[in-house]
Amino acid sequence: MEKYLEYTKVFKALGDPKRAMIVDMLSCGELCACMILEKFEMSQSTLSHHMKILCECGLVKGREEGKWTYYSLDADAISKTKQFFCNITSDKENCICKENINGCRGCGENE
Amino acid sequence: MEKYLEYTKVFKALGDPKRAMIVDMLSCGELCACMILEKFEMSQSTLSHHMKILCECGLVKGREEGKWTYYSLDADAISKTKQFFCNITSDKENCICKENINGCRGCGENE
DNA sequence: AGATCATATTGACACTTTTCGATTTGGCGC
DNA sequence: GCGCCAAATCGAAAAGTGTCAATATGATCT
Numbered sequence: 001m002e003k004y005l006e007y008t009k010v011f012k013a014l015g016d017p018k019r020a021m022i023v024d025m026l027s028c029g030e031l032c033a034c035m036i037l038e039k040f041e042m043s044q045s046t047l048s049h050h051m052k053i054l055c056e057c058g059l060v061k062g063r064e065e066g067k068w069t070y071y072s073l074d075a076d077a078i079s080k081t082k083q084f085f086c087n088i089t090s091d092k093e094n095c096i097c098k099e100n101i102n103g104c105r106g107c108g109e110n111e
Numbered sequence: 112m113e114k115y116l117e118y119t120k121v122f123k124a125l126g127d128p129k130r131a132m133i134v135d136m137l138s139c140g141e142l143c144a145c146m147i148l149e150k151f152e153m154s155q156s157t158l159s160h161h162m163k164i165l166c167e168c169g170l171v172k173g174r175e176e177g178k179w180t181y182y183s184l185d186a187d188a189i190s191k192t193k194q195f196f197c198n199i200t201s202d203k204e205n206c207i208c209k210e211n212i213n214g215c216r217g218c219g220e221n222e
Numbered sequence: 223a224g225a226t227c228a229t230a231t232t233g234a235c236a237c238t239t240t241t242c243g244a245t246t247t248g249g250c251g252c
Numbered sequence: 253g254c255g256c257c258a259a260a261t262c263g264a265a266a267a268g269t270g271t272c273a274a275t276a277t278g279a280t281c282t
Contacts, residue, residue, distance in 0.1 A: 015123030017115040024199040088135040
């Protein structure tokens with residue numbers, strides 16, 4: 001159950017087009033906040049807020065260097081997320097849907 | 112840009128732990144709504160709302176049979192989503208972050 | 223030390239989302 | 253046709269989200 005919460009946080013972060021674009025931008029390497037800001041019509045505080053969400057879910061890491069902050073993707077978080085997505089979308093043994101659930105006549109027990 | 116919107120809708124749908132669990136449940140095969148409902152502490156109207164969101168983003172398909180509605184994952188939507196996720200998280204040519212952007216002194220131009 | 227620049231934080235607002243109970247719709251069996 | 257069942261829709265309340273301007277923080281430069 002906590003596993004779901006952990007990853008739904010990541011999906012929630014990606015569930016905003018601007019944040020998804022930011023991830024896309026970062027996919028080729030580190031960028032400082034000011035560079036990301038240039039590419040969006042968005043106030044500086046709004047960008048900072050989006051970056052915080054991306055960092056808090058683990059997908060992005062921030063590295064401070066002097067007055068600048070450089071952001072980059074966290075490869076480990078990304079591969080774990082990919083795996084989680086594959087997990088919840090592919091067939092497996094002992095899945096809930098294979099249990100015999102009583103009281104639901106729509107599930108094939110008495111037809 | 113529309114591509115982002117299309118898929119962020121999917122991520123938004125997965126950005127709720129209960130919906131992620133529902134997807135997980137459906138990963139092994141079709142289930143009727145009543146069976147899903149049994150597994151959650153959630154009102155019937157709330158479940159119906161979640162199923163609508165999952166269907167609207169394309170991840171899930173509903174099939175009506177008599178008074179029951181059976182839900183299942185859409186394999187095509189899933190593989191496309193996986194691909195989109197891989198796309199925005201992996202390195203590529205001509206990425207924005209490789210452009211030479213003026214005015215941002217934090218991006219390595221004058222150090 | 224004071225000015226300036228890059229970010230982060232705060233507070234406020236509009237908008238969206240989650241949730242429920244109540245109602246509606248449509249199928250099935252008597 | 254009538255009542256029952258499964259699911260969808262409606263309306264409302266509470267919580268969460270995206271956004272901005274204003275302010276705070278903290279580093280660098282003169």
